[in-house]
Amino acid sequence: xxxxxxxxxxxxxxxxxxxxxxxxxxxxxxxxxxxxxxxxxxxxxxxxxxxxxxxxxxxxxxxxxxxxxxxxxxxxxxxxxxxxxxxxxxxxxxxxxxxxxxxxxxxxxxxxxxxxxxxxxxxxxxxxxxxxxxxxxxxxxxxxxxxxxxxxxxxxxxxxxxxxxxxxxxxxxxxxxxxxxxxxxxxxxxxxxxxxxxxxxxxxxxxxxxxxxxxxxxxxxxxxxxxxxxxxxxxxxxxxxxxxxxxx
Numbered sequence: 001x002x003x004x005x006x007x008x009x010x011x012x013x014x015x016x017x018x019x020x021x022x023x024x025x026x027x028x029x030x031x032x033x034x035x036x037x038x039x040x041x042x043x044x045x046x047x048x049x050x051x052x053x054x055x056x057x058x059x060x061x062x063x064x065x066x067x068x069x070x071x072x073x074x075x076x077x078x079x080x081x082x083x084x085x086x087x088x089x090x091x092x093x094x095x096x097x098x099x100x101x102x103x104x105x106x107x108x109x110x111x112x113x114x115x116x117x118x119x120x121x122x123x124x125x126x127x128x129x130x131x132x133x134x135x136x137x138x139x140x141x142x143x144x145x146x147x148x149x150x151x152x153x154x155x156x157x158x159x160x161x162x163x164x165x166x167x168x169x170x171x172x173x174x175x176x177x178x179x180x181x182x183x184x185x186x187x188x189x190x191x192x193x194x195x196x197x198x199x200x201x202x203x204x205x206x207x208x209x210x211x212x213x214x215x216x217x218x219x220x221x222x223x224x225x226x227x228x229x230x231x232x233x234x235x236x237x238x239x240x241x242x243x244x245x246x247x248x
Contacts, residue, residue: 060210
């Protein structure tokens with residue numbers, strides 16, 4: 001698994017996999033643990049509990065990541081945030097190797113597609129999760145939020161997806177397959193012409209989003225525009241949604 005520094009050329013399509021709450025279930029409780037750490041970070045900056053909660057949710061809603069608001073408005077060191085929040089998560093206690101996920105990735109026909117990760121986490125967290133799940137050797141590249149650059153972009157910003165395509169050396173967005181647990185992130189990719197978009201939605205499961213408990217799928221209603229976007233509740237369903245990328 002590598003992170004290419006220069007553009008490559010490859011005619012195959014590409015599968016972009018979100019990592020957190022997509023390659024593993026939200027039932028693992030990582031969003032709860034992360035929410036607690038981010039709240040503690042706001043409090044450590046001197047914000048009272050109530051204001052910390054409000055800012056956490058506001059920055060997440062506005063920027064896609066609380067850290068984006070903290071960097072923009074409070075000039076924090078994003079690597080310090082990563083160490084104290086993502087870096088302190090007890091992932092080894094919450095996750096374990098996933099043989100079903102590994103088999104799914106092994107069954108993807110690599111003569112047809114490449115498989116990369118597309119994450120809003122920093123590289124260290126991304127690689128740690130993939131290693132614990134036991135699939136790090138099956139991911140060919142990672143596009144991540146580069147916290148070492150205070151001007152980093154993230155999903156759902158168009159710049160992040162466009163940068164991902166450049167790094168992977170793919171010019172045709174219709175060749176992009178993408179799955180993410182964030183409906184907003186999936187819709188952003190679809191607007192850019194990504195051809196095969198899937199929303200991973202464990203409807204009814206309680207998780208933490210922007211520091212607040214939320215039932216997954218509670219903001220999706222009958223009649224919402226779902227054009228060009230499929231929904232699955234298990235990543236195993238990709239075999240049915242994207243049959244053309246699997247070995248026959």
